[in-house]
Amino acid sequence: MTVEPLWEVFVRSRRGLSHTHVGSLHAPDATMALRNARDVYTRRQEGVSIWVVPATDITASSPDEKDEFFDPAADKVYRHPTFYDVPEGVDHL
Amino acid sequence: MSHLSYARAMDSFQATIDADSRIEPRDAMPDGYRKTLIRQIAQHAHSEIIGMQPEGNWISRAPSLRRKAILMAKVQDEAGHGLYLYAAAETLGVDRADLLDMLHTGRQKYSSIFNYPTLTWADIGAIGWLVDGAAIVNQVPLCRCSYGPYARAMVRVCKEESFHQRQGFEILHTLSTGTPGQQAMAQDALDRWWWPSLMMFGPPDASSTHSEQSMAWGIKRHSNDELRQRFVDMTVPQADVLGLRVPDDGLVYDEVTGHYSFTQPDFTELYEVVKGNGPCNEKRLATRVKAHEDGAWVREAAAAYAAKQMERAA
Numbered sequence: 001m002t003v004e005p006l007w008e009v010f011v012r013s014r015r016g017l018s019h020t021h022v023g024s025l026h027a028p029d030a031t032m033a034l035r036n037a038r039d040v041y042t043r044r045q046e047g048v049s050i051w052v053v054p055a056t057d058i059t060a061s062s063p064d065e066k067d068e069f070f071d072p073a074a075d076k077v078y079r080h081p082t083f084y085d086v087p088e089g090v091d092h093l
Numbered sequence: 094m095s096h097l098s099y100a101r102a103m104d105s106f107q108a109t110i111d112a113d114s115r116i117e118p119r120d121a122m123p124d125g126y127r128k129t130l131i132r133q134i135a136q137h138a139h140s141e142i143i144g145m146q147p148e149g150n151w152i153s154r155a156p157s158l159r160r161k162a163i164l165m166a167k168v169q170d171e172a173g174h175g176l177y178l179y180a181a182a183e184t185l186g187v188d189r190a191d192l193l194d195m196l197h198t199g200r201q202k203y204s205s206i207f208n209y210p211t212l213t214w215a216d217i218g219a220i221g222w223l224v225d226g227a228a229i230v231n232q233v234p235l236c237r238c239s240y241g242p243y244a245r246a247m248v249r250v251c252k253e254e255s256f257h258q259r260q261g262f263e264i265l266h267t268l269s270t271g272t273p274g275q276q277a278m279a280q281d282a283l284d285r286w287w288w289p290s291l292m293m294f295g296p297p298d299a300s301s302t303h304s305e306q307s308m309a310w311g312i313k314r315h316s317n318d319e320l321r322q323r324f325v326d327m328t329v330p331q332a333d334v335l336g337l338r339v340p341d342d343g344l345v346y347d348e349v350t351g352h353y354s355f356t357q358p359d360f361t362e363l364y365e366v367v368k369g370n371g372p373c374n375e376k377r378l379a380t381r382v383k384a385h386e387d388g389a390w391v392r393e394a395a396a397a398y399a400a401k402q403m404e405r406a407a
Contacts, residue, residue: 012117015109015114015115015116015117015241016114016115016241016244016245017241018245049117049119076162076166078159078162078163078166078256078260079166079170079253079256080256081255081256081259083256084256084259084260084262084263085263086259086262087266087334089334090262090330090331090334091327091330091331092327092331093258093259093262093331
């Protein structure tokens with residue numbers, strides 16, 4: 001039996017929100033992946049738009065390299081507003 | 094598209110706008126709506142990356158390592174904001190390279206505020222406090238803009254901007270509680286940046302060309318004058334805390350309305366700067382074009398490397 005390709009499924013739950021990853025499914029082509037995604041992931045009107053992407057087309061960061069990969073942001077606390085002292089009585093800052 | 098289905102698509106567009114819902118990239122939309130958004134989002138993106146220049150000017154001369162690290166983080170954020178916005182513009186079917194070309198050849202604009210020079214360290218404080226403060230007042234309503242990708246980009250931008258304004262205020266607070274020389278430097282920065290900051294909200298409502306249609310389309314949520322008033326009301330009490338004087342003899346708090354009445358900026362200056370006659374217009378554009386040209390080898394090398402990797406994998 002040939003294995004059908006894997007598709008990652010992204011659903012926009014309503015206008016104004018981004019598509020969010022909801023899961024994956026197997027389908028022989030993009031059109032069928034889209035229809036199957038509708039039947040699998042939006043049976044209760046969970047979405048107004050669906051994207052399907054071949055899983056093989058996704059390049060992911062490696063879990064093994066997580067520390068080195070994200071480390072540079074760890075010591076830059078000054079990127080957060082809470083780093084700064086705001087004198088008393090100052091609003092809207 | 095036939096006339097009938099076009100009419101139906103436009104009805105559906107209008108119904109979405111009327112319901113205060115969001116238009117998304119694959120929806121049908123009037124040509125004017127698309128063009129207005131491309132112009133506005135591109136101009137916004139250009140402003141973010143041109144805005145890196147006046148602040149970048151002080152990175153090497155920031156008064157401490159702490160200030161330098163903060164300023165680098167801020168300028169880096171502006172680059173990121175430019176990228177979010179170019180990406181949002183591309184969802185409307187334009188290409189980022191074309192938008193940059195329009196900027197470089199003067200066919201698209203960026204915010205006039207960045208055509209003023211940063212003469213002293215206090216100017217970095219004034220930009221964070223006033224310029225980013227004004228930008229936040231402009232941008233918060235854009236988080237509810239009718240075009241989804243633009244609104245979502247704005248949510249990210251606004252979240253990140255909050256540290257920008259605070260670091261500017263902190264710089265001025267340090268100066269204004271410092272030596273008489275530092276206090277004078279802070280006051281001088283406020284004197285020079287106050288009026289251009291008020292101009293950031295655009296011309297008065299009566300002479301604003303794009304406003305009415307943009308309001309009807311839900312791209313713009315408040316008029317220029319409303320936002321300018323909101324900025325003044327927020328900022329004047331903050332100047333009091335800094336012990337600095339807003340350079341407007343006409344500034345009066347109206348107990349009845351709860352708003353400040355204030356002197357309007359000289360809009361002929363705004364029109365002159367928009368036309369290209371500000372103090373730094375030529376320099377800003379020349380620096381941008383040079384950065385783009387100097388970076389060409391990096392883009393070429395990256396493409397060559399990618400091509401070689403692909404060849405090897407094949």
